[in-house]
Ligand SMILES: NC(=O)c1ccc[n+]([C@@H]2O[C@H](COP(=O)([O-])OP(=O)(O)OC[C@H]3O[C@@H](n4cnc5c(N)ncnc54)[C@H](O)[C@@H]3O)[C@@H](O)[C@H]2O)c1
């Protein structure tokens with residue numbers, strides 16, 4: 001570029017003002033300002049109009065330089081046009097999806113029709129919320145049809161109220177999406193008399209109490225570990241002999257146990273259909289290994305997951321609170337119940353291929369308990385990722401990559417990349433860059449209800465790679481995208497004590513968090 005400018009100056013009588021960088025500026029800018037045709041035309045017009053005072057050789061060099069410039073401008077413009085078209089396509093898909101969701105909501109939410117909402121909105125006159133709340137919101141009671149009162153009902157309204165005038169009435173609502181997932185939200189806000197207050201906290205410790213005796217336990221064990229194999233055989237024997245429990249194991253473990261002299265019959269599966277039905281048969285999952293074994297156990301369940309009792313047989317164990325040497329007492333307590341559980345959210349990730357954008361069937365969603373990472377893989381170029389949160393643009397990641405993590409995963413890769421540690425019951429999604437090439441790119445925590453879209457733009461220099469809980473690497477070509485949202489299927493893990501005690505213990509013991517010798521009293525004082 002510099003050489004074309006100096007050439008221009010050599011052959012021109014006037015100072016040259018051809019700002020090529022303007023068209024190249026900020027690849028983030030989605031509005032294309034340069035049309036290739038115009039820029040090419042302008043270059044040739046400039047050539048025709050410029051008073052020339054130099055030699056033929058200069059002219060040849062100059063026209064070659066201008067051709068290069070025009071070509072570069074055309075490429076930039078074409079790239080931007082393609083990106084715009086892509087953005088428009090995504091917007092259309094998003095709108096379509098929103099419209100479909102809306103329709104489903106309306107269908108599922110028979111009592112909350114627009115009609116009803118309209119009627120109720122017009123009844124702002126001190127109407128008490130309907131006592132029959134068995135409609136779309138069932139017993140949870142709060143739905144958009146609950147109209148807030150702006151005055152105290154009754155024959156004698158308080159004079160002070162009329163003196164200050166009517167308080168503006170309003171109502172709060174959230175979509176009654178017809179499924180049970182959103183209904184716990186009634187706990188958060190009280191609608192009484194128009195004053196907004198947080199009523200009950202959502203993050204109370206959850207207790208699991210059996211209503212009938214658990215009968216079947218699935219064992220998931222870390223491979224290639226002698227101590228795990230020995231303990232697994234011992235635990236299976238104990239559960240069968242003393243607790244009369246059916247035991248399921250993975251096919252390879254069943255073979256291992258067969259060669260063992262324990263001679264205990266265990267059940268397993270031999271096809272994917274049986275594996276998919278495991279959650280219907282298994283009351284409890286026992287894992288023997290480290291955090292990786294818990295991740296593995298969770299990955300076997302694409303839908304609901306039975307409660308997991310994780311025995312620590314790894315090096316750190318943020319999700320494995322149970323001491324394996326005390327397995328009898330621990331299992332006794334869990335089988336009897338009640339016991340505390342941590343509901344660990346998972347992320348549901350969809351890879352959307354540009355090449356398959358017209359196809360209805362997309363790749364199967366992948367569920368992760370820790371995180372999905374989008375990085376540069378073996379490419380030596382910066383990753384270039386456009387990130388959107390619902391319909392808002394978040395940022396462009398230029399660096400080694402991006403981690404989208406659950407709160408359970410906050411102590412794993414995200415922590416190593418500078419993300420905050422977050423209690424696993426906090427409802428959020430972590431957005432943590434990996435080695436961003438920018439001083440101001442701090443990690444974010446977004447609310448759990450958002451959908452994130454990470455797009456590899458067409459003008460990205462290389463491919464990106466997505467990996468799921470550190471496994472299953474998938475290549476993302478320019479134009480491909482990854483869409484993540486919280487899955488409706490969390491992993492319930494049994495606590496040794498409770499969620500908070502277990503979490504704090506794991507960061508104290510696993511990471512030696514804020515370990516410092518305490519100052520002694522002998523020294524200067526106030
Ligand atoms: N730079 C890093 O810190 C880095 C790099 C790659 C992967 N990882 C993590 O490894 C995970 C896969 O674990 P693996 O056991 O299959 O692989 P692994 O055997 O390579 O172990 C990775 C380490 O991460 C720890 N870990 C896993 N989940 C954790 C959690 N929720 N909280 C705290 N520590 C956790 C494990 O205890 C283990 O020590 C990935 O999900 C990712 O979070 C971390």
Ligand SMILES: Nc1ncnc2c1ncn2[C@@H]1O[C@H](COP(=O)(O)OP(=O)(O)OP(=O)(O)O)[C@@H](O)[C@H]1O
Pocket residue numbers: 220221222223250289290291292293294295296313314315316317
């Ligand atoms: N049943 C299994 N089948 C196949 N792979 C497994 C299974 N259980 C665990 N793994 C894999 O084995 C690896 C090591 O497991 P894990 O993390 O539990 O042990 P660790 O590395 O010894 O402990 P820590 O993670 O605490 O350092 C992980 O990558 C995990 O995905």
